[in-house]
Amino acid sequence: MKSLFLASCLAAALAGVAQGATIAYEGVPYTPGALNTKGPGGGFAAPWAADPGVVVVLGGLSSFLALPSTGNAVDGSFNFVAPLINTIAPTAGKEFWAAFLVRHSAPNDQTFMGLSPAGAVLGAIPSVAIGVQLSQYGIFVGGAFTPAPVLYTAPGSTDFLVAHFVAGGGTWIVSLFVNPSSFAVPKLVLNVAPVTYGTMVNQNQSGFQSDEFRLGDTAADIAAGAVPTHDTTWGRLKALYH
Numbered sequence: 001m002k003s004l005f006l007a008s009c010l011a012a013a014l015a016g017v018a019q020g021a022t023i024a025y026e027g028v029p030y031t032p033g034a035l036n037t038k039g040p041g042g043g044f045a046a047p048w049a050a051d052p053g054v055v056v057v058l059g060g061l062s063s064f065l066a067l068p069s070t071g072n073a074v075d076g077s078f079n080f081v082a083p084l085i086n087t088i089a090p091t092a093g094k095e096f097w098a099a100f101l102v103r104h105s106a107p108n109d110q111t112f113m114g115l116s117p118a119g120a121v122l123g124a125i126p127s128v129a130i131g132v133q134l135s136q137y138g139i140f141v142g143g144a145f146t147p148a149p150v151l152y153t154a155p156g157s158t159d160f161l162v163a164h165f166v167a168g169g170g171t172w173i174v175s176l177f178v179n180p181s182s183f184a185v186p187k188l189v190l191n192v193a194p195v196t197y198g199t200m201v202n203q204n205q206s207g208f209q210s211d212e213f214r215l216g217d218t219a220a221d222i223a224a225g226a227v228p229t230h231d232t233t234w235g236r237l238k239a240l241y242h
Helices: 002-018 230-241
Strands: 022-026 055-057 073-075 078-088 095-104 110-116 128-133 136-141 144-147 158-168 171-178 188-192 197-204 208-216
Touching: 022 078, 073 197, 095 110, 095 128, 110 208, 128 158, 128 171, 128 197, 136 158, 136 171, 136 188, 144 188, 197 208
Parallel strands: none
Antiparallel strands: 022 208, 055 073, 073 208, 078 197, 095 158, 095 208, 110 128, 110 197, 128 136, 136 144, 158 171, 171 188
16 A cells, blocks of 8 residues: 555656646735735735735845746735635645745744635634744744754845645645755655645735745746756655655
């Protein structure tokens, strides 16, 4: 059974590399001002619902590791959510990628890009998210934060955070990458509940800007050139389930 599961995961991964597609993309191409009611971006079913302090500001964020920025950026403070057109279910072998850019300046507390079931409302805690808390990168699961053993970049830096989700064994396997030049080795891996995602749930607290929110079937849908090989995908799955 273990071999069959690994084989199905590998087949899905290889199919994803060949047939990737963008699930959702928000490049924040809006005029400056309140984010609330702006949009929807590609792959989203409705405009953003946002707290009054969450605004669009001039100047998109960028990283040579990410795909090109196409708009402005989101500045804090606090929550913003938008529903996806298509839900993402944890069916066996399903995988997808999530990424965003975040600029930080001191002092700051936390920022994240998260996912929750369809119908999640403004202010809801995400089922799972990637981001920053108290100068540490990590993965949020509900109200809990697990930091990754990665040094924090200097104030004023823009970071490229990426998560790879693989469904298997009754969970989502979530791998976090921080400013990755490749996806050979994640900085942190957690198993999380097998939730069907239908809402993007984000937060910026004071001192953060976010941009280029992307969900895609493959690494090529969210990153510039840092695409894993077939052997890397197989090796990581084998290590997790051996």
